[in-house]
Amino acid sequence: MPPRNLRATSAEPVPEKVPAPAESGTPWPTGHRFADRTRAKHATVHALLPAGHSRRSIQRQLSMTYRxxxxxxxxxxxxxxxQGQWQNRRTKLDDFKPYLHERWAEGCTNAWTLWKEIKTHGYTGGYGAVRAHLQPFRTSPTAPAARPSSPRTVTSWILTHPDTLRESERLKLKVVLVGCPELDALTGHVRVFGKMLTQLQGDQLPQWIKAVRADDLPSLHTFVNGLERDLAAVTAGLTLPWSSGVxxxxxxxxxxxKRQMYGRAGFDLLRKRVLLA
Incomplete structure (x- = not known):
């Protein structure tokens, strides 16, 4: 029976792990630890397979998992x-890329200045990452488009009080609103309505409805139509301090x-849970 430790046999020695050269056009430059390590392992495995070693044998020789x-x-x-590994990992700079793109479009091309600006907004990374991100902009006519935020994410930013938004979220929302005047107008109306709702300023509801009617926002007009059908009750709800929320x-x-106990217990236990819980 052959020994299990193939390193002690007279089999061919394991080829030296030399990183394979990167192919032209690949997004994986040599010198990156993850890319070079993967290339070296790939070259080693593909050198052992033609030499007659099985995959189980390679697993034991290289101390890797079979997978x-x-x-x-x-x-x-x-x-x-x-694919789907190193290039998609999040970095500290991701939240500030929309701001960098906007400032670059405005004509600010000094990486040091932009690094100082985003540091005041909460960026904790180094200058090198900012410089490396901006380097392609200098050789291309336009900056690459940032990944757009989803409609659900933008909606959550609009419905959140501005003071509770993180600085990175504020920057992203600003970029979105600059590119869409209709959404900017909608955001203003939503925040005014939120202020009326939280500060009981129902007397300002007629002026708010008039301002909404002046903008071309069909979806918000539908919401206003529903308010006007029961305007007195809505005004009272936005003005009086009483609420049926409790x-x-x-x-x-x-x-x-009741739904938790349905089919499992009787009325006596239900009464005790309602009164004593």
Whole structure:
């Protein structure tokens, strides 16, 4: 029976792990630790396979898991292993890229100045990352477009009080609103309505409705039509200090207890849970 430790046998020695040269046009430059390490492993595995070593044998020789050896052996090029890994990792600069793109479009092309600006907004990374990100802009006519935020994310920013938004979220929202005047107008109306709702300023509702009617915002016009159908009740809700929120909360709690106990217990236990919980 052959020994299990193949390193002690007379098999061919493991080829030296020399990183394979990067192919032209690949987004993976030599010198990056992850890329070079993956290229070296890929070259080693593909050198051992033609020499007659099995994948289990390679696993033991290189002290890798079988799954890793399997992935390396099945990949024709090491670049095939990179997709969806290193290039998609988030960095400290991601939240500030829209601001950098906007300032670059305004004519500020000094990387040191832009680094100082985003540091005042909460960036904690180094100057080198900013300089490296801006370097392609100098050789291309326009800055590459940043990944757009989803509609749900933008909606959450608009519905959140400006003072509670993080600085990076404020910067991103500013970029979105600059590119869409209609959304900018909608944001202003939403925030005014939120102020009326939280500060009980129902007397300003007619002026708010008039301002909304003056803008071409069909969806908000539909919301206003619903308010006007019961204007007196809406005005009272935005003005008076009383609220049925506490009662609604208790009703919701009782319904939840009832649904949890349905088919499992009787009325006596339900009564105790409602009164004593």
């Amino acid at each position: 890793t050896v399997h992935r390396l052996a099945d990949a024709a090029r090491p670049e095939d292993l990179f 009662v609604e909360g208790h009703v919701n709690r009782i319904k939840m207890i």
